[in-house]
Amino acid sequence: MGNPKAFLTIGRKEAGYRPLHDRIYDYAEVEQTLNIEDRRLQASRCMDCGVPFCHWACPLGNRQGEWQDLAWRGRWEEAYRSLAETDDFPEFTGRVCPALCEKSCVLKLHDAPVTIRENEVSIVERAFAEGYVTARPPRRRTGKRVAVVGSGPSGLACANRLNRRGHRVTVFEKNEFIGGLLRLGIPDFKLGKKIIDRRLKLLAEEGIEFKPSVCVGKDFKTKELLEKFDAVCVTIGAGVPRDLPVEGRDLKGVYFALELLQQQNRVNAGAQIPQNERISAQGKRVLVIGGGDTGSDCVGTSIRQGAVGVTQIEIMPKPPVGSNPDTPWPMYPQVLKTSSSHEEGCERRWNLATNRFIGKDGVLIGVETERVEWEKDDAGKMTLKHTGETEVIEADIVLLAMGFVHPELDGLVGDLGVGLDARKNIAVDDANRTTVGKVFAAGDASMGASLVVRAIASGRRAAENIDRFLKGQ
Template sequence: MGNPKAFLTIHRKEAGYRPVSDRIRDYGEVEQTLNPEDRRLQASRCMECGVPFCHWSCPLGNKQPEWQDRLFKNDIKGAYTLLTATDDFPEFTGRVCPALCEKGCVLNKIHEPVTIRENEAAIVERAFLEGYVRPYVPKHRTGKRVAVIGSGPAGLACANQLNRRGHSVTVFEKNEAIGGLLRFGIPDFKLNKSIIDRRVALMTEEGVEFKPGVEVGKDIAVEDIVRDYDAVCIAIGAEVPRDLKVEGRDLKGVHFALELLQQQNRVNAGREISRDDRISAKGKNVLVIGGGDTGSDCVGTANRQGALSVTQIEIMPKPPEGENPATPWPYWPVVLKTSSSHDEGCNRRWLLDTRRIIGENGKVTEVEVEEVRWEKDEATGRMNLIHTGNVERIKAELVLLAMGFTNPVQDGILKQLGVDKDARGNVKVDDKQQSSIDKVFAAGDASTGASLVVRCIASGRKAAEGIHNYLTEK
């Protein structure tokens, strides 16, 4: 490193967010950027420690110390080359990854890890700005054709890697635009969709063929895909949301989280939604059921729509703040996470179980919840949910279910293909990401269940390697 002792004198400095009063008026990205000199100083804080736990923590195996050094030395081209050697889309992970690497950073022992995620985003943006990102068109084509079904992070990563190996890749996407969960699930205030468009345009120049608005199994027969292509990758995600089977679930005003998020992203893109179909939090008391990132995205979206109040409830206990002895460094710390959306206005509550949804004239008006506690069964070691009998009602005219996802939709492509599934209903794959059907592979959430964008990219890269080896051996 150029300055191996920088971490002793330079403190962690985050770019921070736009002021709340400003950002809740629009859907622009909330995160700000540091100037290049401050960013260099942040990169200099990397200790290049003997055992880089940042590298160990990253599902992609990113070589953080190496590209931090390049950034510090203002070698943006070199930094970008190192970064993209392991991460196909650092412009995505640099914005929406929870930064597992930072939790493993040795400096996280003193709660001042290197700003790895922000540095990553800064590298890729400067690389685009300074003209270092150019189309890579393979000099030789293998003559092999691969179909990728789904254009989320896993499908895009798989397509990118296969195309660069010289195979001809066609990506099928059932929605009207490419991006999958990146485009329709993640709010614009976290990931501006022009970032996706820029990457898709680059991949198109490189030779990848994209077919949006084409649903395999409906618009084109599954058997035709399997017959006409030398290999197929299923990257359709885990689209089945966890439902809440309680009285009043069918009342008007109760929606899955993605119904709201997808619709708002489409509205932002210029799509017209009829008044009857529009989901809006304007002037309403909003209740978000589920304490994860998707729930947080609902909070931010509801605030931007003009919600009267937003409450987010979680059935699990409130995590400890700062330190958690149960999850010590360098493991992922289970501690309280406060997002930019929470800072915009949200009443957060824990240890509440939804018992029933109450309404008038077919519309939701309240949600009855019961306080719970968790007790450990000494015989089995498992935690058991105990209902206390303490019941209350929360006023709500809009209820959003953000309790995660289970598995891919089973009555579509998977059913027609007849692939084996695991106990959770995901596509069962081997260590090469190959399914039980010859030349059919799977990647991302379709094979693992709902996960992180960074894990999906890693899975897509692994599937591409498996497909490439399969085609080469053939």
């Protein structure tokens, strides 16, 4: 596991971001890379710790110590093979995962964890560059057919694993592009879409059939779906965003975050959007409501569109800086996160609730907010207290980035007749089975909105269970 003493002599070195004055004028990936020698030295910092908490924290069970040792020794192809055994798409997770593994690294106790995520993406990019990653179609086919509905990370992972087991897999996607939120929800400056295209080309060469612009339940009837396929896996994500039903919600200028992000990704792909439908922050004051990753993506996109000012507000308190005693190591730390987008120019504020949207002639001009306080009761539960102290924030555009609540409940889900749980997600058992015979579900559609890495893990698990079902086990 790396050089046992390297962590004592070699400091943590991150690749960092492209210069701010350069990156805010384009949508190219903001993250830079280290040279190979520096990357090997960073991999060597992975020490032979007694309990590999990085492995424990990773939803995929990646064997970080193993492939970092191989990278340090310059055995890049073996490092990639080890990584690919547990992670179907390390080029995705290496870019957009919040690195649960790093937060659990033993060296995190000294605030200098191994650069696991950067090392991961370096291994897979070297593998592509040197030709280690090639199409490997299955040698035999089972004669079984599986439909995967939804082409996000869980759907692609499920399709990949089932295809490798010899089943014929067809992936249906309602949008014009394959990739789900990887394609349309994550900005290009975090995940370049050529990275997705490169992987999809391999999957197609291995025998997976992709059908974009096909809405199952509408363009392709569910009855026909159940008749033609031996199993179905629903991986449609948690597509319903959390709304803010306050006064003025219908004003022009108030949008869901994904309305902006999806449109900009389509524009970057060459789509022509009618001017009257275009959401643009150029020359406007932008208010982002919601302090998570989606809100951060809205900040970076608004800045690139030419906003004159961006403010991001959050109803929760400002997280601690550096460490949080409520989430000690090796737990994922609930601390203040500053993204590349925040560094590009954004005012961030906490403890603000939204009372109403203010408009003039049907157009947004401002938002009335109220300062709130949070108190813990005897059971440790946080309770909200309104102070009555209000403030109007001037804004021309508001972007609601408050998360997602559940999958679309009409259309496909309704036609299939699958049951829902208390949160209105698709109800599944421990084997990913729904209440309908050969219909399975995975990813955010079944577990609620989560991380890309957890969606991939869920898709892999669903594939294993579907494979057992098709074999009569």
